[in-house]
Structures are given as structure tokens and as C-alpha cells.
Amino acid sequence: MKMFLTTAVAASLSILSIVPISLAVPAPIRRFKLGVRQTQVSAQGTTWTLSDKYEGQNFFDGWDFFKDDDPTHGFVQYQPEDVAKSQSLAVVGEDGVVTLSVDDKSTPPQGTTVSDDNPYKRSAVRITTKKRYNGGLFIANFSMMPDGCSTWPAYWYVHRAQIGRLLASTLNHRLCPLTHPTVHPTGELDILEGVNGQGSNKLSAHTGPTCSLQVNPSDILGTPPATMPQSCDHQPGCGVSDTTPSSFGSAFNKAGGGILVHRWTSQKIEVWHFKHEDAPQDIANGAPNPDGWGKPQFMLGGDQCEIPKNFVDNSLIINTSLCGDWAGGAWADSTCNKKPDGTPLTCAEAVADPKMFTDAKWKINFIHVYQSGDSQVQANGGNPSLATTTSSTASSTVAQDLASDPTPGSSPSLQSNGDDGAPSSSG
């Protein structure tokens, strides 16, 4: 995640269990030659087929709960699944809506004086899809995102190894050269992220050094960087701001949430944000066709960023941290840093007050993952290494996380072709 970004979406997720289609028979990975346009697939001709439904009562089956210290130094204690469920921090409602909450009841032990050096760590949830993806169309339908001072919510994706214990603290956003020396660097895309409930969503990418953002401003709705190409390398990465008034925080929640879609092909990654009332009908109909949706907020790809080299085996993640590198770092400049009487309030003091967290919730109607019609399926064969998928330049594979998934081996991966084009801006 990016330190200067501001956005986050709320909601909790639920998975209605993986659709059997994703369990298709293994087949060879299709390999692309980078830079060769896949002329046999036209943009209009791409059909997207539902492969994974994260929603409803089975929502959590598709996710792992992260339970280590927050790699970004938040005043948060991520809880394992059993605790998160028993404390009602991870809940699927009768209506099927999934809620991920920050604890809004506990207080520090009597007599504790909290400070940024001696914080109280509040319970929260961070979940990661068991599956890893190398492409697809991802539709997240949220009705709420965590809002409020000290919160740092994020809906994003990255290579799982970067999330983990080994590397996150030192190599956050970098590849995983230590554990997988032969693997390409793999990037992170922040789809909805921000801090302290303020500002607008900033969609950003963090990759290795070979990827830059270069887009024709008239091709996207988001506000691009003033100077391009903008390197996506590590921090601060590259990105655009979604200046839609309801893109983040309380404004997002006032709008009843929203739909965040990303389409990830071998050619480019695009992100759309819709208010519920503006969402394309074909999404609700289960037959999404992004080619008919108009301009995305964000677009990355083309000559400036070879997507298959920069985004590999990524899992979706939803987390809410408190303070930490970004929310804590931005505290002094936010309107959160004073009590009602005007005296200073530290981020740690805010975290110690449970009343601050009544709106620190994700409410997730669903996250649906589609693969394109010409997808081929690839089994990861129980091999915990990443070699299968990363040794090719294939565009769009979905691989189950076999490395750290507690229930590995049941799902093969899908690969889909890209759509037709590179960003018109690449050049």
C-alpha cells in the first residue's frame, strides 16, 4: 500500500463458495509473446465467465485470515478466523452481507497510558484470497468501507509472499527475491485505499523498476500524475486519483458504497468505480462487458508496463489497519489530531477509544471473479513453488495459493487471454 494514497472501501466479504467452473480440467498454459497483439480476440468479442463467487454464507471459505503483526506498524492486532468470528469481527449476516469490523468495544487495561510509543493494539481483520490470480475481471460490490480517524482500510492485491511474515516488513511492495529468486518481481495494485476517512481514492500500483504509468489523460476518468511516465517502482509507486465525490470514506458510505471493478489482462490493468445507481446493468445480470462501460478511472499497461512481468500470482486482500505508517504518518496533517476542545489528540489515543470505530467496517455484498471466454485452465499440481506460472509470460492465469493455503490443491488455475489492446496512451 502506498503511503501517500488516500482511499479505501469498506465492506466485508462473503464468498458463496467457489463455482465449480473454476475446477475445470487442467490444460496447458497459453503463452503469449509480449508485444504481440492477440488479433484473434477482439475487445468486443471477449466473453467473461464467472469463476469465483465470494459472497454470502460461504464467503470466508475462500480467504485466509492474517494473524501476524501488521507489517506496516499499525496499532492493530489482526485476529485469526476463529477469534474474528467469535468476536463478531467477521460476520455474514442473514441477508448475506459480509461485515469485517474493527473492534469497537474494548478499552485498554485500566491505568494504561497509551502513546504512539506504547499503543493499545485494537483487534481487526485482514483477509487474503486462498487463490492467486494472474488476470481476470474482478467485481467488488461494497455497501460500506471503514471510515474514521486513524483507520487505514484497503482493498488491494499483491503477491502472497509479499504479505507474509518473511518479507513484508523489509520488502513490502517488492518482489520476493529471497524466497523465489527466479521469480519476476511482482506488483501490487491498490484499488481502494486511504486513511483517516478523508480525501479521495488514489488508485496506485507498486511494482519493480520496469513499469511506469503513461496514459492519455483523456482516456481515463481519474486524475493522472502531472508528469508522465511516472515510475511505479516501489514507493511511492504510480497512480491516479478518483475524484468522484463518493470515491472514499464517509462520502463513499453516504452513497451506500459502490462497485469497484478491475480488469486485468496481459495488456493492461484498468479500474472502474461506479456508484450503485450508475453500475452497468450487465454486472447485476452476471454478464459483464467492460468494453461497454466507458472510460476507466485508472489504466496501466502498454509499452511502459508489461503486465505479465509485473503482476504475478496475486491474491486479493482486504484489511483495516489503524495508524501505522500511513494513517499515523498523515495524522499531524489531518483534522483528526485534535479533541473537540482543541487539545491535541494522538493517533494512539484515538485507537484507545472504542467509540472511534463504530463506522470502521467493510460491508461486502459480493466479490465476483470472471475469466475471459478463451480462458485455459492450468493446474498448479500441488507444487508449492511458483515456477509453473511465473516461468511463462502467460497473461491471465488464476492459480490457487498452494504455498500457504491451509487447504491446498483443490482448485486449478485459470488462464484467460487478454483483451485486444494496449492503452492508447502507451507511447
Ligand SMILES: *[C@@H]1O[C@H](CO)[C@@H](O)[C@H](O)[C@H]1NC(C)=O
Ligand atoms: C450490489 O449489491 C446489492 C446488494 O446485494 C445489489 O442490490 C446490487 O444489484 C448489486 N449491484 C450490482 C451492480 O451487481
Ligand SMILES: *[C@@H]1O[C@H](CO)[C@@H](O)[C@H](O)[C@H]1NC(C)=O
Ligand atoms: C495491509 O497490508 C499491507 C501489506 O502488509 C500493508 O501494506 C497495508 O498497509 C495494510 N493495510 C492495512 C490497511 O492493513
